[in-house]
Amino acid sequence: MAIAAAAVVVPLGVLFLLSGLIVNLIQAICYVAIRPLSKSVYRRINRVVAELLWLELVQVYADSETFRSMGKEHALVIANHRSDIDWLVGWVLAQRSGCLGSTLAVMKKSSKFLPVIGWSMWFSEYLFLERNWAKDESTLKSGLLRLKDYPQPFWLALFVEGTRFTQAKLLAAQEYASSQGLPVPRNVLIPRTKGFVSAVSHMRSFVPAIYDCTIDVAKNQPSPTMLRILKGQPSVDALLQRHLAEGSFGAEERPIGRPIKTLLSERSTPAKVAPSRPKNGATPSDSDHKKE
Numbered sequence: 001m002a003i004a005a006a007a008v009v010v011p012l013g014v015l016f017l018l019s020g021l022i023v024n025l026i027q028a029i030c031y032v033a034i035r036p037l038s039k040s041v042y043r044r045i046n047r048v049v050a051e052l053l054w055l056e057l058v059q060v061y062a063d064s065e066t067f068r069s070m071g072k073e074h075a076l077v078i079a080n081h082r083s084d085i086d087w088l089v090g091w092v093l094a095q096r097s098g099c100l101g102s103t104l105a106v107m108k109k110s111s112k113f114l115p116v117i118g119w120s121m122w123f124s125e126y127l128f129l130e131r132n133w134a135k136d137e138s139t140l141k142s143g144l145l146r147l148k149d150y151p152q153p154f155w156l157a158l159f160v161e162g163t164r165f166t167q168a169k170l171l172a173a174q175e176y177a178s179s180q181g182l183p184v185p186r187n188v189l190i191p192r193t194k195g196f197v198s199a200v201s202h203m204r205s206f207v208p209a210i211y212d213c214t215i216d217v218a219k220n221q222p223s224p225t226m227l228r229i230l231k232g233q234p235s236v237d238a239l240l241q242r243h244l245a246e247g248s249f250g251a252e253e254r255p256i257g258r259p260i261k262t263l264l265s266e267r268s269t270p271a272k273v274a275p276s277r278p279k280n281g282a283t284p285s286d287s288d289h290k291k292e
Contacts, residue, residue, distance in 0.1 A: 017115075017116060019052075020115075020116030020117070020120070021115075021116060023049055023050075023052055023116075023120060024116060024119045024120060024123070026049050027046060027049055027050075027119070027120060027123035027124075028123070030042055030045050030046060030049070030123075031046075031123055039149070040149070040151045043102070043125075043150060043151055043152070044151055044152065046101070046123060046124055047101030047102045047152060048101055049101070050100070050101040050120055050123075050124050051095075051100050051101040070093075070097035070099075070211075071094070071097030071098035071099040071153060072098075072153055073153050073208050073209050074147075074150070074153055074154055074155075074203075074206060074207040074208065074209070075153075075154075075155050075156070075207065075208075075209040075210065075211050076155075076156050076158065076199050076200070076203060076207055076209070076210045076211070077090065077155050077156065077157040077158065077210075077211045077213055078157075078158050078159075078160045078191070078196060078210065078211070078212055078213065079157060079158070079159055079160070079213040079214065079215060080159070080160070080161050080165065080188045080189070080213075080214055080215055081159040081161050081162075081163065081164045081165060081215075082164070082165050082215045082216075082217055082223075083164070083165075083215070083217065083223050083225070084223075084225060085225065086159070086215055087105070089213075089215055090103065090105070090155075090157050090213070091103065093213070094155055097155075099152070099153050099154065099155055101124075102150070102152050102153065102154040102155070103154065103155045103157065104124060104125060104126050104127065104147075104154060104155065104156045104157065105121075105126055105127070105156065105157035105158070106126075106127045106129060106140070106156070106157070106158045106159070106195060107121065107126055107127065107128050107129070108128070108129065108130075108131065109128040109129060109130045111126075111128065112126070112128050125143075125146070125147070127139070127140060127143040127144070127156075131162075133194060137194075137198070140195065140198055140199075141198065141202055144156075144198070144199060144202040144203050145202055147203070147206075148203075148205075148206050155211070156199070156203075156207075158195055158196060158199060160191035160192060160193070160195065160196050161188065161189040161190075161191055161192065162191075162192040162195075163189070165188070165189060169189055170185070170187075170189060173185055173189045173190045176190060177190060187214075187216070188214065
């Protein structure tokens with residue numbers, strides 16, 4: 001089994017690395033030669049170039065009606081953090097919505113040093129934080145405001161739990177919720193709100209939508225990994241609820257602190273939009289999983 005897996009993963013890994021380095025080289029040339037002259041033109045070119053890299057990893061089966069309103073507007077995407085491939089789930093949704101090349105995320109600072117993927121994220125203007133709010137507050141604000149003149153619809157993804165899901169962390173979240181009179185979560189952690197409140201505060205004037213995405217793994221399935229994806233084994237669903245920022249958030253500034261009850265409640269009631277591939281390899285019918 002290990003030999004068979006290696007026979008699949010190693011050639012694909014080498015191909016991805018080599019093609020990724022070529023993409024990084026193109027991005028570097030455009031960054032040096034075009035961005036100083038026109039940031040807008042650079043972003044348009046980089047969107048296409050970045051898709052060349054991300055599309056090597058993306059495949060999804062879903063009905064077209066679900067994504068009718070997606071990819072046509074700027075959006076803040078908040079999501080939980082279940083596994084090592086959560087980023088891939090986001091790319092799947094973005095690619096099928098037509099905005100993969102302009103999909104950004106708030107990431108750990110160390111991520112930008114990863115060869116190929118990390119470098120491409122840096123060229124694509126991802127936001128990198130140190131997980132130290134005293135340092136990150138100003139970095140996040142400047143990064144958010146920098147997106148105001150983005151020439152095409154973009155998504156900015158934020159993992160609001162701030163950490164990857166484990167059973168131990170879930171128990172801690174349930175104890176905290178009980179002690180504070182909050183709804184007790186069963187499958188997600190209690191979201192941290194500093195980044196979310198900051199994003200809404202600084203982007204409310206030019207970002208009209210918030211997408212509340214919950215990544216779900218069936219209890220009878222192992223944790224999703226890249227190896228399972230390459231072997232065609234289904235293991236994850238993406239669940240989404242759309243919120244309009246305009247009219248949903250008042251003009252008043254709220255203190256950045258612990259989560260409010262409405263945020264926790266909304267993250268507990270998503271609507272399914274992107275099913276995983278069926279075990280028999282068939283494509284779901286267009287009538288399945290329509291947006292609620």
